[in-house]
Amino acid sequence: MDSYVDEFINYLAVERGLAQNTLESYGRDLRQFQLFLQNDKLDIIKDSNRNTILNYLNNLQSKGRAVSTISRNLAAIKSFYQYLVRERYIDKDPAANLESPKLEKKLPKILSIAEVEELLKQPNSLLPTGLRDKAMLELLYATGIRVSELISLNITDVNLDMGYIKCYGKGAKERIVPLGSIAAKCVQEYIAKGRPKLVRTYDEPALFVNHHGNRLTRQGFWKIIKKYAQEANITKEITPHTLRHSFATHLLENGADLRSVQEMLGHADISTTQIYTHVTKNRLKEVYDKAHPRA
Template sequence: MEGYVNAFINYLAIERGLAKNTLESYGRDLKQFQNYMNDLNLEVEKDSNENMIQEYLKSLQTKGRAVSTISRNIAAIKAFYQYLVKENYLESDPSQSLDTPKVEKKLPKILSVHEVEELLKQPEIKSSGGLRDKAMLELLYATGIRVSELIALNISDINLDMGYVKCYGKGSKNRIVPLGSIAVKAVHDYIIKGRMKVVRTYDEPALFINHHGGRLTRQGFWKIIKKYAQEAGITKDITPHTLRHSFATHLLENGADLRSVQEMLGHADISTTQLYTQIVKNPLKEVYDKSHPRA
């Protein structure tokens, strides 16, 4: 089983070019499935059938796994068996008739414009760390890029003269996102006054540097945004993607068209972007309430 899983992950990386985070997610889910089969002394070639897979999924339910987690596991297992059939390791796909449970999409939590302004005011720009934090928060809210994209940015990905950032999203797809003047200034000040003080070597490519002189991590950013949210008096449960969600919602509230927001966010499917329209205040409802005599 382990050999098949490793071969499958390599196939996804080389042939399909999937992103590192996606590969890790597939690997984690299939490792659990592998452990289940090993515990029962089951073999892929002889014991793979729909009933066995259903029993595994029931075991996840028994452990209290969320519907979204089970749905993700089904997707991983189906892709794994499709690969085994494609490579002639199996004659038929035992996962073919598995139904993926419908996952109810939760509306993302956002900050109000006032809360965003309070958050962005918090970093003290007298230190290199404060300049970096200010630049990161302004850049996130100005572009809506993912945190994984933010920390992966190299200094060569920023063009301050033209006002844009080039980032690499899911599936190794890159896109160009415009930068506003405030974000441009914050990033410029960080590069000139802050980054040079902490960078370890002259040829370090990473834009955002930790206090050791290397690339900042996702965990490092998580601590940073939590700290500033607390200092800003924000009681909402903030995640690393909160500014991304707020960026999209505020754009739509101010009249941006859905396709442009989709392109800036790097969503492959516009239905993902449409989720934000459920948060946006409906101007038709406001017009109706103000105008209709029996509203």
């Protein structure tokens, strides 16, 4: 089984160009499925059928797993078996015609403009790490890029003169995102005064590095934003995508068109971007209910 999974993950990386996070997720989900089958002394190739897969999904549900988790597991299993059929390792796809459970579209948590401003004030610009953190937070809010895209940025991906960054999203798709003047100034200051004190080698390509001089990790950034949220007395739940969600919502609230926001966020399907219109409609309703004398 491990060799089949490894071969499948390698196929996703090389042929499909999926992001590292996605590859790890697929591998983790498939190995959990393998363990479930092994506990029942079942072989994933010989014994898998529609019922064994449904039993696994029901097991996840009985453990209280979220609908999104169950749906993601099924997507991994379906892709895996489709690959096995295509490579002629098996004759029949046991996951064929299995439908994913309906996902509830959760509205993203966002910060108000005042909360964003308070968050952005927190880094100490007298320290190299403070200059870095200020540049990262300003860059995230200015561009709406994903955290994985932020930490993957190389110094050559930033064009401060022209005011844009080049980043690589899901499926290694390249896109150009405009950069506001405030964020550009913070990034420039970090590159000039902060980064030289953090990097250890001249040829380090990463734009944002940790105190060891290596590329900052997603976990490292997560700790940073949580720390500043506490210091800013923000009680809302903060996630690595909070500034991305806030960026999109604030743009739409201020008149940006949906297609432009879709392009900047790097969404392949505009329906993904449309969730932010629900957020703005909800906020309009709140304003109406509070302000209208006959609401």
